[in-house]
Amino acid sequence: MIKKDIRTIVEKALQEIGRARGVALEFEGIxxxxxxxxxxxxxxxxxxxxxxxxxxxxPRELAAEIADRLSSSEVFDRVxxxxxxxxxxxxKRSYIYSFLKEVERRGDGYGRSSARKKEKIxxxxxxxxxxxxxxxxxxxxxxxxxxxSSILEAAGHDVTRxxxxxxxxxxxxxxxxxxxxxxxxxxxxxxxxxxxxxxxxYVVEIAREIxxxxxxxxxxxxxxxxxxxxxxxxxxxxxxxxxxxxxxxxVRFDVWYSEGELHRKxxxxxxxxxxxxxxxxxxxxxxLWFKSTDFGDDKDRVLVKADGETTYFASDIAYHEEKxxxxxDKVIDIWGADHHGYQPRMRAFVKAIGIDERRLSILxxxxxxxxxxxxxxxMSTRAGEFVTLREVMDEVGRDAARFFFLLRRCxxxxxxxxxxxxxxxxxxPIYYIxxxxxxxxxxxxxxxxxxxxxxxxxxxxxxxxxLKEEEDLIKKVLAYPEVVESCATNLAPHxxxxxxxELAAMFHSYYNSYRVVSQHPEDLPITLARLYLCRCIKTxxxxxxxxxxxxxxxxx
RNA sequence: GCGCCUGUAGCUCAGCUGGAUAGAGCAGCUGCCUUCUAAGCAGCGGGUCGGGGGUUCGAAUCCUCCCAGGCGCACCA
Numbered sequence: 001m002i003k004k005d006i007r008t009i010v011e012k013a014l015q016e017i018g019r020a021r022g023v024a025l026e027f028e029g030i031x032x033x034x035x036x037x038x039x040x041x042x043x044x045x046x047x048x049x050x051x052x053x054x055x056x057x058x059p060r061e062l063a064a065e066i067a068d069r070l071s072s073s074e075v076f077d078r079v080x081x082x083x084x085x086x087x088x089x090x091x092k093r094s095y096i097y098s099f100l101k102e103v104e105r106r107g108d109g110y111g112r113s114s115a116r117k118k119e120k121i122x123x124x125x126x127x128x129x130x131x132x133x134x135x136x137x138x139x140x141x142x143x144x145x146x147x148x149s150s151i152l153e154a155a156g157h158d159v160t161r162x163x164x165x166x167x168x169x170x171x172x173x174x175x176x177x178x179x180x181x182x183x184x185x186x187x188x189x190x191x192x193x194x195x196x197x198x199x200x201x202y203v204v205e206i207a208r209e210i211x212x213x214x215x216x217x218x219x220x221x222x223x224x225x226x227x228x229x230x231x232x233x234x235x236x237x238x239x240x241x242x243x244x245x246x247x248x249x250x251v252r253f254d255v256w257y258s259e260g261e262l263h264r265k266x267x268x269x270x271x272x273x274x275x276x277x278x279x280x281x282x283x284x285x286x287x288l289w290f291k292s293t294d295f296g297d298d299k300d301r302v303l304v305k306a307d308g309e310t311t312y313f314a315s316d317i318a319y320h321e322e323k324x325x326x327x328x329d330k331v332i333d334i335w336g337a338d339h340h341g342y343q344p345r346m347r348a349f350v351k352a353i354g355i356d357e358r359r360l361s362i363l364x365x366x367x368x369x370x371x372x373x374x375x376x377x378x379m380s381t382r383a384g385e386f387v388t389l390r391e392v393m394d395e396v397g398r399d400a401a402r403f404f405f406l407l408r409r410c411x412x413x414x415x416x417x418x419x420x421x422x423x424x425x426x427x428x429p430i431y432y433i434x435x436x437x438x439x440x441x442x443x444x445x446x447x448x449x450x451x452x453x454x455x456x457x458x459x460x461x462x463x464x465x466x467l468k469e470e471e472d473l474i475k476k477v478l479a480y481p482e483v484v485e486s487c488a489t490n491l492a493p494h495x496x497x498x499x500x501x502e503l504a505a506m507f508h509s510y511y512n513s514y515r516v517v518s519q520h521p522e523d524l525p526i527t528l529a530r531l532y533l534c535r536c537i538k539t540x541x542x543x544x545x546x547x548x549x550x551x552x553x554x555x556x
Numbered sequence: 557g558c559g560c561c562u563g564u565a566g567c568u569c570a571g572c573u574g575g576a577u578a579g580a581g582c583a584g585c586u587g588c589c590u591u592c593u594a595a596g597c598a599g600c601g602g603g604u605c606g607g608g609g610g611u612u613c614g615a616a617u618c619c620u621c622c623c624a625g626g627c628g629c630a631c632c633a
Contacts, residue, residue, distance in 0.1 A: 031575075046575065049613075059613075083576050084613055129633065171633050196632095287631050298559070298629085305631040312633050340560050341628040364561070367627085374567095408569070411561060413626075415568060420582090424595055427582055431595045439593060446592045490573085498570060501580080512588090512597040519591075556595065 001099050002478060006043055006075070006089065007032055013069040014047065025051055034479070041080065041088030042096070042475070048085040059085030097465070099478050101457040103536040111484045111543045115156030122323055123149045125334035126246065127164040130239040131175045132200055136368045137336055139249065139389035140414060143405035143549065144365055145334045146251045147493040150547040155488035160328070162255040164319060167235055168263060169312060174198065175238075176231030180223070182207035183230065187216050202241075206234050245390050250398060250549045259315050262322070268310055271318040272303055280352055290317075295348035317349040320360075330359050332491065337366045337411070363491060365410045371417040396421040399550045403430040406497045406548055429501060433541060434553055436504040439511060440538040441554040447517050447531055452524075460529045469510045470533060476503050477536045480544065493548065500544045507537050 011027050018025035027047070035044045048063035055062060063081040070089070071079045077090040103110050125145025128138045149159045166172075178198040184191035186207055197203075210218075210233055218226045246253070262268055272288070275281045280291045286306035290313075293300050303314040323331045335342070343362050350360050370377040370387055377387060392401050400421040407429065408414045420428055444454055465474065483499045486492075516530040542552040 029573095031573095033575090035576075036579095037576080040576070044576085049575080053613095086576070131633090166633065169633065174633095285631075289631090302631045307631075309631085311631070337561070337627060339628085343560075366561075412569075413562080417568090428595075429581070432581095435593080435595050439596085441593095443592045494570085498580080505580085508596055509598085511592080512594095515592065517592055556593075 001102060001481060002091070002096065003032060003043065003482060006091075009070065009073055009075065010045060010047065010066075013066055014051075016069060017065060021055065023055060025054075034475070035088070040082065040086070042091040043089045045087050045089070046085075048081075048087060052085065063087050093471070094462070096471075096478070097462040097474060100462065100474060100532070100536060103477060103539055104457045104532075107539065108543060110539055111481050111547075112154045113156050113481060113485065118156055118158060119329040120158045120160075120327055121152055121330045121332060122160045122162055122326075122328040123152070123332045123334065124162045124164055124323075126242075126251075127166070128242065129166045129171055130235050130242060131171050131198055132238065133202060134242055134245050134389040135386040136370060136389060136392055136416065137365075139392060139401060140368050140405040140410075141334050141336065141365045142246060142249055142251045142389070143402045144363070144410050144493060147402075147406055147496070147548045148332070148334075148363075148487075148491060150549070151484060151487045151493055151496065154484050154547055157488070160255060161251075161253045162257055163253045164257050164259065165239065166259050166312070167239075168260045168315075169309075172231050172235060173227075175203075175234050176227045178203050179207050179210070179230045179234045180218075180227055183210055183218065186211050187219060189219070202238070203234075206237050209233075209237065245388075245393075248398070249389065249393060250402065257319070259319070262315055262318055263310075267322055268315050268318040271321050272310075272314060274321075275303075275352065278352070290345075290349070290352075292345045292348035292352075295351040297344045297348040301345050313345065316346070320346065320349065321353055324353075324355055324359070328359075330361065332361045332363065334363045334365060334410075337364045340364050361491060363410055366413040368405075368414045368416050371415055371419075373419045374417070377418075392416075392418070399434070400428070400430045402549050403497065406493055409492065409494050430550070431556070432508075433500050433504045433545065434551070435556055436507045437538060437541045437545070437552045438554060438556040440507075440534045440541075443516050443534055444531070447527070450517065452517065452527065452531070454535055455528045455532050457532065460532045461525050462529060464526050464529045465533060467514070469506070469513070470530075473503075473506050473510060473533060473537065476506055477533075477540050480540045484547070496544055496548060500541060500548075503537065503540060503544075 007027065010032065014025040014027060030045060030047050030050050032043055032045045035041060048059045048066060052059035052062045060081060063085040067079040067081050067087050070076060070087070075092055075095045077092050079090070080088045082088050106112070123145055126134070126138055126142050128134055134142070146161065149161050153159045174194060174196065175198055177194045181191050181193045181197065182204045186204075193199075210230065218229070243256075272281065275290055280294065281303065282289055282291065287302045288304035289300045290303050291300055301313055302311050303317075304310050320331070333346075343364075346362070347357055347360065351357055370392075389401075395418055396404075404416050404421050405414070421430070422428075424431065447454065465471070480499070480503075483496060487495045514530075516527065516534060518524075518527045545552045
């Protein structure tokens, strides 16, 4: 808010100078940011450094000229030129503090904005095959995808959360056979367990469930006739479990998109035909290939195998084409890092159908290493020994799980210490933020007990908030909308987690040094102003945690 | 071999759309609960930003080469 305001003022000054010199000066490529050091002002800009070469004058000279014009504005206390030509802007306290009324006015909506250009964005995430329960890695993808979606919504976009279900093909076949084998086992028949079959305990449970419901009626039905039943039953059962896990994890999808459906309505064939019409496919060794190398991939890819079956890639490109056909301006895929090799071929396809590549973003989420008291918990998908999202949620709770997943940049591997995540101790970062919120709530409880209502902006005198700590807190609170915006443009939800930690740290420190609710009646103006400040902090923490999918408890 | 990701404090990591003296948490040590929640606060120590070269007024950030680790390189999904 403040930054936008100031930017406009600086732009105006530039225009004036440009006009005087007969050159068009634009703000593009220029930074306006909060310096780390206080003596560099509330905001600092490098305009002069960037534009001076274009005017062929000394940066400091240009800086002085700009500073001179800026100082006529009443929002600045003073404007200084420093270093090689930075312009440091010192804002009037009254000007900064006046923005605090926005926090009250917007309330739960503080931090939400209407984007300059509202985009229709699809975020596809998790999309785990319905061949087994979600594991921790999927959990990370779910937390990141959901938080990112919420952030994009807050930034004013129209977001669709989507899960793509690979419900056809070899893997489903293998799943069905695995369950079938376990079923035969249960009724005492000899049947070889498929090679590379799904060995997890859940497969046995599904077989047992079928036995309970359907009895031994598959005993004498030919294998080929029986297996489709097993596939369908297993798929539905696992998918139900996945949906339940995600729901309990607080992740809700707008669309569950079935790969089978894509085939049934002929979209896969259609996409292949389109490529054929463009001369981008060819036959070799009995298979049909897409010339992805024409678009930067390092080898061509098979769309239809020699046995006539289409590949996973074929349906995936059909799906992606349809995403754009459905009118999404931007498509964001969140993949496990093991799929990164897939990126060039998908991008190749997008380019092949003439879509601006920038409309597709692919976020790679790195692996999660689980630790228990510093020791690695071993996981092997192969052997069916992986820790499920459900187990982690049950052990550490939903809030801690979600928060831990969001605490790292998503393309960096994550170490998740289960002991730490559930410890109710200061070294656990999740409680730190929630605790700040709860503390504010309890301050409010005390105030009300003393008959002091939590004031609105017009009931306070902001000039009594003259402590350095208060000023810093206010600036931090006012920076929140920009943080949300930056998370949205950078597709980086972890920034919000860090911001909230910083805000909580500033609050805790303030809380320990100063009293909000004073015992002395003559301090009422200060009490009211501080209560209002707390109210703003509380709003930001609550709104921020909500975007991350973490609760903001009133008591802890 | 090729490609992608990563390399920052003892550990886990921010910072990387270039900005002015590189940050946080944890671990270690020292203090703080008759006052709004000690799940908290204050203080102390800790760094050749993997290495070399380059671009720039300015590089942890951009380019390049090298080194180390992870992952991927199917007519599997």
